[in-house]
Amino acid sequence: MNIKNIVAIAAMLGLFVTLPANAASGDAEAGSKKAETCKACHGEGGGKPIQPDYPVLAGQHYDYLVAALNQYKAGKRKNASMNGFAAALKPEDIRDLAAYFSSQKSDLKTKY
Amino acid sequence: MKKIALSLIVGAFPLLSLAQAPAAPAKGDAAAGQSKAVAVCSGCHGVPGIRTAYPEVYNVPRLGGQNADYLVSALRSYRAGNRYNQTMKGLASALTEKEILDVAAYYGQK
Numbered sequence: 001m002n003i004k005n006i007v008a009i010a011a012m013l014g015l016f017v018t019l020p021a022n023a024a025s026g027d028a029e030a031g032s033k034k035a036e037t038c039k040a041c042h043g044e045g046g047g048k049p050i051q052p053d054y055p056v057l058a059g060q061h062y063d064y065l066v067a068a069l070n071q072y073k074a075g076k077r078k079n080a081s082m083n084g085f086a087a088a089l090k091p092e093d094i095r096d097l098a099a100y101f102s103s104q105k106s107d108l109k110t111k112y
Numbered sequence: 113m114k115k116i117a118l119s120l121i122v123g124a125f126p127l128l129s130l131a132q133a134p135a136a137p138a139k140g141d142a143a144a145g146q147s148k149a150v151a152v153c154s155g156c157h158g159v160p161g162i163r164t165a166y167p168e169v170y171n172v173p174r175l176g177g178q179n180a181d182y183l184v185s186a187l188r189s190y191r192a193g194n195r196y197n198q199t200m201k202g203l204a205s206a207l208t209e210k211e212i213l214d215v216a217a218y219y220g221q222k
Contacts, residue, residue, distance in 0.1 A: 049179060049182075051181075052179050052180070052181040052182070053179065053181035053182050053184070053185045054179065054182060055178060055179060055182045055186075056177065056178055056179060056182075059174065060173055060174055061170070061171035061172075061173060061174065062171075063169075063170035063171050064170050064171050064172065064173045066170065067164075067168055067170040071195070071196050076195075076196035077189075077194070077195045077196055078189070078194040078195070079189075079194075106177065107176075107177035107222060108174045108176065108177045108178060109174055109176040109177055110157065110158065110159070110160050110174050110175075110176060111157070111158065111174075111175060111176025111177070111219060112150070112154045112158035112159075
């Protein structure tokens with residue numbers, strides 16, 4: 001069996017489909033444009049919240065941000081402002097916003 | 113007239129105390145918070161790549177460098193059932209109010 005055949009068989013079996021476990025599937029650039037409302041409170045890039053009890057979003061995990069927004073949208077996480085904002089977001093908007101904020105630099109880190 | 117003046121003064125006190133009662137800023141003890149965090153939180157939040165369990169699977173949030181007041185508010189919300197996560201509800205419910213402030217101060221250190 002030569003290389004060509006192996007490649008062909010692998011392609012047929014779908015072995016070239018890579019599954020990025022944790023890659024942001026949203027569009028960060030589109031997210032930046034959709035984030036104007038968010039930036040008003042969470043700061044530019046989501047890194048400088050205007051109130052100490054608002055979270056830093058910059059540098060947070062993509063899939064955590066998606067989950068948080070979905071929970072706000074579904075009312076499973078309760079906050080008067082965020083429930084309202086998230087209710088207006090489509091699934092694509094949520095992915096784009098999460099892609100944008102998770103890609104911004106910040107001091108957020110995993111701390112033991 | 114004296115009586116009226118007196119009742120006005122007395123009546124003004126509750127208003128004064130209302131006006132002075134904005135949420136006190138969180139003042140936790142970061143050193144005490146560290147030992148609590150290592151015991152309770154670090155098993156998940158201290159390990160890169162750790163995710164939540166079924167039914168919703170996602171990376172647990174990064175807490176280092178987060179705003180302490182936000183962390184206090186999040187922990188109180190889990191405790192009160194205003195946030196959806198059984199693990200966090202259980203863990204937050206087991207923390208005293210002081211421990212919440214301490215743990216938040218630890219993670220909130222810039």
